[in-house]
Amino acid sequence: MDNYLVFGNPIAQSKSPLIHQMFAEQTQQAITYTKSQPEEAEFKASVATFINNGGKGANVTAPFKEQAIQLCEHLTERANMAGAVNTLSFRDGKVYGDNTDGIGLVNDLKSHQVQLTNKSILLMGAGGAARGVILPLLAENPARIVIVNRTVEKAKLLATRFNDEKLSAIGYSETAETTFDVIINATSASLSANLPDLSPKCITEKTVCYDMVYGAELSLFLTWCAEHKARQVIDGLGMLVGQAAESFYIWRKVRPEQTQVLAKLRSQLQGVDK
Structure with missing residues (x-):
């Protein structure tokens, strides 16, 4: 044994x-x-x-x-x-x-028939949870991964750590300027029932929203995404x-x-x- x-x-x-x-x-x-x-x-x-x-x-x-x-x-x-x-x-x-966190995320997205190759991904947060999933996400050959964080400098540091031209970093105010195919919440906001300062303009009816947090009910973030007509919302279970x-x-x-x-x-x- x-x-x-x-x-x-x-x-x-x-x-x-x-x-x-x-x-x-x-x-x-x-x-x-x-x-x-x-x-x-x-x-x-x-x-x-x-x-x-x-x-x-x-x-x-x-x-x-x-x-x-x-x-x-x-x-x-x-x-x-x-x-x-x-x-x-x-x-x-x-x-x-x-x-194994990143491969767990990627495989869960795939199990929900979410395409990552050639897609535009927004990764929210620049802490350990975000850092742990970047390499497996890059391995799926997305068009780009944009890291957004309250402290933009922290997001930029994380992007440069991986030395990949598909990675970039922005602040939350800039999320109003473009749309994304997949949005992944790697912040701890949902644990305290807070909403990140994400612009609803970055969500379209083709966007898949994922929250690493899970619970009996949808997180506040996923509920908000669904209200803004995201195509699919998925929790982290x-x-x-x-x-x-x-x-x-x-x-x-x-x-x-x-x-x-x-x-x-x-x-x-x-x-x-x-």
Whole structure:
């Protein structure tokens, strides 16, 4: 029986143990998956203890994703460019780090038949959540990705980090000047039920709007997008399941099917399945 867990603080709300338990049952993998809530100063020691106890891998969520990079002897390109790790693997006495958030987002968009190739994408926010999805989005060969942030300088710094001519940065006031095929909210605004200062002029009836936040109801942002006639609005529950599926594949070399897991989580969120 191989042991895995997720590190975070707080962590009580985490759905990762349930998701990975369902993946394991579906693929007949003999694993346990639990959760751990160390204090920030204890994170490194907690990982070391888990490794010493025979742990095979771990997911990492807030506030430890940046700290986790410092523990890794090997990083994937997407983890290095994201500046954050959400998947740790322990093999041959070494620590390997990856970031599966971006591929989780891209695969969720594709599962909703959202085209990204040659499309114009607006990415809202310039923090860790935005940074983690840029490389996988670029891999889909969009026409352009425009990063918008309250502090434009932060958005410009993020754009230059990736050194790609398809990336640019603007302030929210400039979103009134053009339209986008796909708009992705990677800000924390929805967590506090706030609306970013996005101009409704950048949304058309062909625009798909995505919010990384999920809940029983549509977020304020997605409700606002729907009111402004967006073609499709999608929350981040599929991204959560998708990033977990990619972590599971990294560890077990088996790709789980996500549809039933997503349906189970959705019914739980809506209070149908207690």
